Amino acid sequence: MGLLSKKDQKLILDPLADDNPITIQVLGICSALAITAQLKASIVMAISVIFVLGIGNVVISLMRNIIPSKIRIIVQLIVVATLVIIVDQVLKAYAYTLSKELSVFVGLIITNCIIMGRFEAFALGNGPWRSFLDGIGNALGYGVILIIVGFFRELLGSGTLLGIKVLGDPIELTGLYKYGYENNGFMLLSPMALIVVGLIIWVQRSRNKALIEEN
Amino acid sequence: MLEHVELFFKSIFIDNMVFATFLGMCSYLAVSKKVSTAVGLGAAVIFVLAVTVPLNWLLDQYILRDGALSWLGPEYADYDLSFLSFILFIATIATMVQLVEIVVEKFSPSLYNSLGIFLPLIAVNCAILGGSLFMQSRDIQSLGLAFNYGISSGIGWFLAILAIAAIREKIRYSNVPAPLRGLGITFIITGLMAIGFMSFGGMLTGGDEEEEATPVAQIAPTVEEEIKVVAETVIATINEKED
Numbered sequence: 001m002g003l004l005s006k007k008d009q010k011l012i013l014d015p016l017a018d019d020n021p022i023t024i025q026v027l028g029i030c031s032a033l034a035i036t037a038q039l040k041a042s043i044v045m046a047i048s049v050i051f052v053l054g055i056g057n058v059v060i061s062l063m064r065n066i067i068p069s070k071i072r073i074i075v076q077l078i079v080v081a082t083l084v085i086i087v088d089q090v091l092k093a094y095a096y097t098l099s100k101e102l103s104v105f106v107g108l109i110i111t112n113c114i115i116m117g118r119f120e121a122f123a124l125g126n127g128p129w130r131s132f133l134d135g136i137g138n139a140l141g142y143g144v145i146l147i148i149v150g151f152f153r154e155l156l157g158s159g160t161l162l163g164i165k166v167l168g169d170p171i172e173l174t175g176l177y178k179y180g181y182e183n184n185g186f187m188l189l190s191p192m193a194l195i196v197v198g199l200i201i202w203v204q205r206s207r208n209k210a211l212i213e214e215n
Numbered sequence: 216m217l218e219h220v221e222l223f224f225k226s227i228f229i230d231n232m233v234f235a236t237f238l239g240m241c242s243y244l245a246v247s248k249k250v251s252t253a254v255g256l257g258a259a260v261i262f263v264l265a266v267t268v269p270l271n272w273l274l275d276q277y278i279l280r281d282g283a284l285s286w287l288g289p290e291y292a293d294y295d296l297s298f299l300s301f302i303l304f305i306a307t308i309a310t311m312v313q314l315v316e317i318v319v320e321k322f323s324p325s326l327y328n329s330l331g332i333f334l335p336l337i338a339v340n341c342a343i344l345g346g347s348l349f350m351q352s353r354d355i356q357s358l359g360l361a362f363n364y365g366i367s368s369g370i371g372w373f374l375a376i377l378a379i380a381a382i383r384e385k386i387r388y389s390n391v392p393a394p395l396r397g398l399g400i401t402f403i404i405t406g407l408m409a410i411g412f413m414s415f416g417g418m419l420t421g422g423d424e425e426e427e428a429t430p431v432a433q434i435a436p437t438v439e440e441e442i443k444v445v446a447e448t449v450i451a452t453i454n455e456k457e458d
Contacts, residue, residue: 026398029240030341073338074309081302089298104348107301111341113241190235191409198395198402205394 011133015141018208021114022145023201028114031105032146033193039162041101042150044091046143048106050136052083053115057135060123067124076119077110084109114142149196157187219363226367229416232342233375234409236349239342243376244401253380254373256337261369263315263337264346267308268365269358271347274303304347312338342372379405 021027028049035041059079060067067075088106091099099106109115118138123131154160159167159176168175170183186192232238239260246256277283279300284291320327337343346368355361382404391400 023398026244027241029244030237030345033237033240074306077305077309077339078302081305085298085301088301104345104352107348108238108341108345110301110305111339111344113339113341116339189413190237191406191413193237194402194406194409198399198406201399201402202392202394205399209394 008130008133011130012137012140015138016144017141017204020141020145020204021117021138022142022197023204025114025117027117028112028142029197031108031112032142032149033190033197035102035105036146036149036193036196037153037157037188038101039147039150039154041098042146043143044095044098045102045105046139046146048087048091049109049112049114049142050139051087052080052109053118053135053139054132055135056080056083056115057118057123057131058128060119061126061128061131064124072124073116076116080110080115114138145197145200148200149193152196153187153192156184157192158185159183219360222360222363223367224418226364227371227374228412228418230368231371231375231412232345232368233372233405234412236345238345239340239372242337242340242342243372243379243405244398247376247380247383247401250377250380250384253376257369257373257376259337260340260342260372261366263308263312263343264365264369264372265362266315266365267311267343268346268350269362270307270311271304272350272355272358272361274307275300275351279303300348300351305344308343308347309338342368375408378408 015021019025022029022032031045031049035045056079060076063075084107087109088099091102091106118135122134126134151161154162155166159165159170165175167181168177170177230236233240233243242256247253275283277286279296281295281297282292284294284296316327346365349368350361350364355364379401383401386400386404395403
């Protein structure tokens with residue numbers, strides 16, 4: 001990583017683990033939970049957020065000196081909404097079935113707290129390049145959790161990954177199903193998303209004791 | 216009347232915003248440490264949803280959806296502005312929240328003191344935008360139903376945050392495994408509560424025959440109409456070819 005200085009590397013790598021937007025900062029939970037029943041949807045959502053947050057952070061950072069602080073929330077919302085409309089239209093054009101599955105959750109990227117949080121906390125006070133790295137880093141941290149949750153929910157819930165039957169065919173009883181394995185359909189329902197994220201938090205905080213909350 | 220009652224209970228229990236669709240989770244987790252603050256935020260959410268959902272319903276009906284502009288004249292009937300709905304909805308919400316804040320501060324300082332600090336938070340609460348977007352995608356039929364939907368999903372959110380705040384106040388005295396303390400255990404409790412709320416799912420499907428009959432009666436004419444429309448277009452194309 002000769003391109004990036006130590007400080008810049010920190011901007012990207014910190015949110016991936018010890019300053020993760022979902023498990024530590026508690027931002028952007030809504031979409032993280034609702035669309036993770038399938039790995040594919042999680043990946044698409046992660047990419048969309050990387051796009052919106054990366055570009056949005058740069059735009060806000062470029063405008064940071066001309067936005068009056070009283071109306072900054074509306075300006076931020078308009079910037080995000082425009083980027084999200086682009087994402088939504090692209091998804092509708094090239095991946096229509098997927099965009100139907102994601103339904104309102106593409107639109108809800110607008111109110112994803114990660115985005116507003118990073119605009120407020122970082123882009124309003126830093127230059128465009130550093131803001132870009134911060135945006136990409138935080139969106140990646142969000143994407144990592146999404147993909148982990150999506151991986152387990154799809155694997156255990158429907159025995160597939162990205163739609164490929166990795167555990168064999170449940171009807172023709174091949175692979176694992178030959179030995180009496182059953183899919184756990186409960187993993188596909190919404191409550192399990194919460195519990196899987198809870199377990200991820202448990203694992204992460206047992207490995208890094210400094211993150212434990214007092215109560 | 217029956218559809219109002221049905222929508223009311225459906226939005227509170229079955230399609231509960233927090234437990235079924237995870238809307239507004241960020242503030243749900245952040246502001247649920249004490250019951251009193253949770254009540255304040257919950258009330259503010261009910262209030263803002265009751266205002267913004269009907270407003271956005273009007274916008275959707277008369278400006279955004281396919282052919283909605285036909286009241287301006289026949290030449291506007293072909294416009295479909297639905298791609299603008301995100302930006303219009305969020306602008307309505309942000310302005311309404313500002314407006315509500317100013318009005319409440321002027322006329323009821325005591326209410327402002329209890330709600331006021333939460334109002335700016337609400338502009339970026341996914342529950343509010345989600346309410347409007349679900350209103351659009353579920354095709355709510357009338358202004359009254361939209362108002363009902365706004366209020367009842369607000370009440371559902373209020374119930375959820377009230378319940379978790381009460382549990383979190385009590386759990387302070389329990390011995391939770393250290394890495395799960397705070398956020399982790401809240402996630403798992405919410406998951407368990409969501410499982411509990413899933414049992415409400417049978418409330419409308421397992422009811423008596425009368426309730427089952429209404430949706431069928433609603434669907435039947437639309438199917439007939441669709442068949443009629445298809446038949447008419449087929450006849451029209453045949454006629455054109457013959458010409």
